[in-house]
Amino acid sequence: MWTPRGWTSRRARSSSVPLHAGRHSLRRDNTLLTWTMGGWTGIALALRGPADDRMASRLPTSLHPLAGRPVAWHVLRAISGARPPPCRILYCTVDSPELPGLTDIPAEVVAVPPGGDWWAAIASHLGAGDDGPFLVVDAAAVALRDSLDALIGGAPGRALRSAQGEPLAVWIADRAILERCAAGGLEALADACETVPPADPDEAFLVRDRASLARAGAVIQQRLIRRLMExxxxxxxxxxxxxxxxxxxxxxxxxxxxxxxxxxxxxxxxxxxxxxxxxxxxxxxxxxxxxxxxxxxxxxxxxxxxxxxxxxxxxx
The missing domain is CATH 2.160.10.10 (Hexapeptide repeat proteins)
Structure with missing residues (x-):
């Protein structure tokens, strides 16, 4: 729960997402795609400071409360709940690595110094066998859910954008593409990919101000209440x-x-x-x-x- 003094402790709930190995294959456009289930890596980027958005707040957008959790929690939860599930989730942030409200998500926090190289920080956490695919998501793309599943259900090399053209998420085939484009951030990664429409247009936006935060809250509330009604x-x-x-x-x-x-x-x-x-x-x-x-x-x-x-x- 959020208070004016910060995040208070709450009863942790363990994620129900299994992070296991196995084989997964699917056919799309007559092409058989096969990878190891859980063989991809999810990366959430929270690289914007309070002054970079229009929230008029001392908090970065990724830490603003939304339905009792930080904005970034909802993005990490969507990544961890994708199918097939990831083998790793990296939360790349310029904020404090100690983030209450995120502890029940199986994510590794990657601290980036302000103005630092996020890819260098990520690369130091990747092993020799972590060659992709990679799902890279803006940590303010809080409403993404079905659209992420649809994105990773197809071939890599595709990106989601908002109606305003802002990159939301990219599905990258291998590490070499990340290394080549990372200096330009998510925008450069998206430019290297084909833009595809979101599975649900209502999910395709970023939280950048109080109005979009309220919009995200409405989406999340509808999902929570629908689940309870079911x-x-x-x-x-x-x-x-x-x-x-x-x-x-x-x-x-x-x-x-x-x-x-x-x-x-x-x-x-x-x-x-x-x-x-x-x-x-x-x-x-x-x-x-x-x-x-x-x-x-x-x-x-x-x-x-x-x-x-x-x-x-x-x-x-």
Missing amino acids: GGVTFLKPETVLVDVDVTIGPDTVIYPGVVLEGGTTIGSETVIGPGCRIIDSQVGNGVELKGWNYLSGVKIRNRAVLEPYVRRGFD
């Missing part, structure tokens, strides 16, 4: 509800409008969360009823409890 949760007006990534809710629970669920909050089954409630890092049991406008922070509510309107539990 698990049996009812949202009476889902567009008014905010849910963090680490929130879990049991089946047959009803969420009224205006509810905010933050941090590692867990809500049991057959519970009713009334309008205007805000719940932070709390455990709400089964069969509970919060009648509305309740504030809970760091507390546990027993099964079948009833909280009258405006009742508060925990500390601000």
Whole structure:
């Protein structure tokens, strides 16, 4: 959870993405493509400082909170969840290598000095056998998901761009291309590739200002709420509800409008969360009823409890 003082600790959730070996092959355009499953390397680039974007913030864009995690976490999660999965994920950043909120992603942090050579830093982490393919993604391309799967599902040498022409991700065949084009950054890598349309145009943008951050938040919220609804949760007006990534809710629970669920909050089954409630890092049991406008922070509510309107539990 984000506070004005920075990232607070949360209950870590282990990634469900298996990083294993195996064989993967597919046919596209009558060409058989074969590589070792997990044989590619994912690279997320977070090389922009606070002054490089239009956020008017002391924080770089990659560290801004989005659904309870840093922006970069969502990009790394999309890379780790791609199919076939990567064998390695490298997070290349000019920020501090100690990044709370990213620890549950199987990524290696590569620190780059301000103004330094990112490829030299990456190359020092690659082994002799790490020859590609490589998926290189801008760490501000927070909404990419299906489009990444489609990109790596085809032949290398392709790139995704936003509607404004900004490079989002490139799928590179081998290390030699990276070495040749890396000095020009992601733009040069994309110029060396064929631009292909995204699988979902709504994913194809970068977070560069507060408006695009809000747009990313809307995309992420839709995904989170859709996943919870598929698990049996009812949202009476889902567009008014905010849910963090680490929130879990049991089946047959009803969420009224205006509810905010933050941090590692867990809500049991057959519970009713009334309008205007805000719940932070709390455990709400089964069969509970919060009648509305309740504030809970760091507390546990027993099964079948009833909280009258405006009742508060925990500390601000």
